[in-house]
Amino acid sequence: MRIGFFTDSYHPYTSGVVRSLEIFQEELRCRGHQVYIFAPNYPDCPPEEDVFRFFSIPAVTQKNFTLAVPLSPTLSRRVKSLELDIVHVHSPFLLGSVGARWARRLGLPLVFTYHTRYEEYVHYFPFFPQVSRPVVRYYVRDFSNRCNLVVAPSGSMAEKLQGDGVRSPVTVVPTGIRYARLQGGEPGWLRHRYGIPEGVPVLLYVGRLAREKNLEFLLEAFQQILRQEPECRLVMVGSGPAREELVRRAARLGVAGRLVFTGVLPPPEVANCYQGADLFLFASLTETQGLVLVEAMAAGLPVVAVQAGGVTDVLQDGRQGFISQEKVQDLAAKALLLLRDPELRRQMGARARERAQEFTAERCTDRLLAAYNLVLTQETRFSRAG
DSSP states (O other), X not given: OEEEEEOSOOTXXXXXXXXXXXXXXXXXXXXXXXXXXXXXXXXXXXXXXXXXXXXXXXXXXXXXXXXEOSOOTTHHHHHHHHTOSEEEESOSSHHHHHHHHHHHHHTOOEEEEOOSOGGGXXXXXXXXXHHHHHHHHHHHHHHHTTSSEEEESSHHHHHHHHHTTOOSOEEEOOOOBOHHXXXXXXXXXXXXXXXXXXXXXXXXXXXXXXXXXXXXXXXXXXXHHHHHOTTOEEEEEBOOTTHHHHHHHHHXXXXXXXXXXXXXXXXXXXXXXXXXXXXXXXXXXXXXXXXXXXXXXXXXXXXXXXXXXXXXXXXXXXXXXEEEOSOHHHHHHHHHHHHTOHHHHHHHHXXXXXXXXXXXXXXXXXXXXXXXXXXXXXXXXXXXXX
16 A cells, blocks of 8 residues: 655654654554655755655744645655555645645545644644634634544544534544563663662653643642652653743742753653653643553553543553542642552553553554555545535
């Protein structure tokens, strides 16, 4: 099968969307399928085989993020020469719209993955959120209804899309994880690298440092935890536009001395962090799946996360950890309960590993290929585009 991925973000930028693209294209290529990536360009980005980069400009509101200019004099020749079987877009905006246009021109099936709750990211837009939120919701619904198939990363997101008025078929395909790779790692690496003494509890967050991740709430919960466990550390792996504000917020809360910002780490070192921590904390309310939750669980970490769509599709309350209300005291209390009970942590960690096996890259790619085969057997090819 010859598949065209059109995306508004790709490496070297780091995000859950980019991670999903990397995992699926790697697994699809291992199975003999050909995957072609159409993506923005980034400074000093080396050429890659089967990756077509668009001229791009820096985004004003996000450092290291670029916006593709959806025009290219060579695009028509390139797309036609590939003889694609299916177009899979990973954004409804710039390059997603380019992919949709070419699917219509070539009479190809169009698949769209709803990776992001876009209306929750309007603080990055250069106009008022109260105006842009409903506009974005309407636009995404309209784009979805011009696709042959919409992929939701979780059941709760599928329900949301249908509740928002999406009439196109919606199927659930989570992003998978490389389970075996997360079983490895060096448990002592994290403490050695960041000078954390043995016996000191380590809490872990992995992800972008961004407003939509609800990280100020997480710092407030950490402040509560420190009142009971004053030697505890919170390690935050990742980078993003909110980093400097989080540093200032940590200082105001008096937790800066117990907080570690690692910046972006390569995957093997992220695996080391999972192996070296005692507990994973997560407070985001905007996830479509929560891929890092599955990664943490695969490494045997129990999780305490705020109740939200996407999170509850992965984490079973009382089984692999706890689901908290969006209350600082509740998240802190559940984290403290696990920190003080090593046997409960062990039991929940074992169940977390078992649960994570349901989200392997192999299983999730099976589901994606089943979705592709479904739309390929349909007689209509993008007939709704009109």
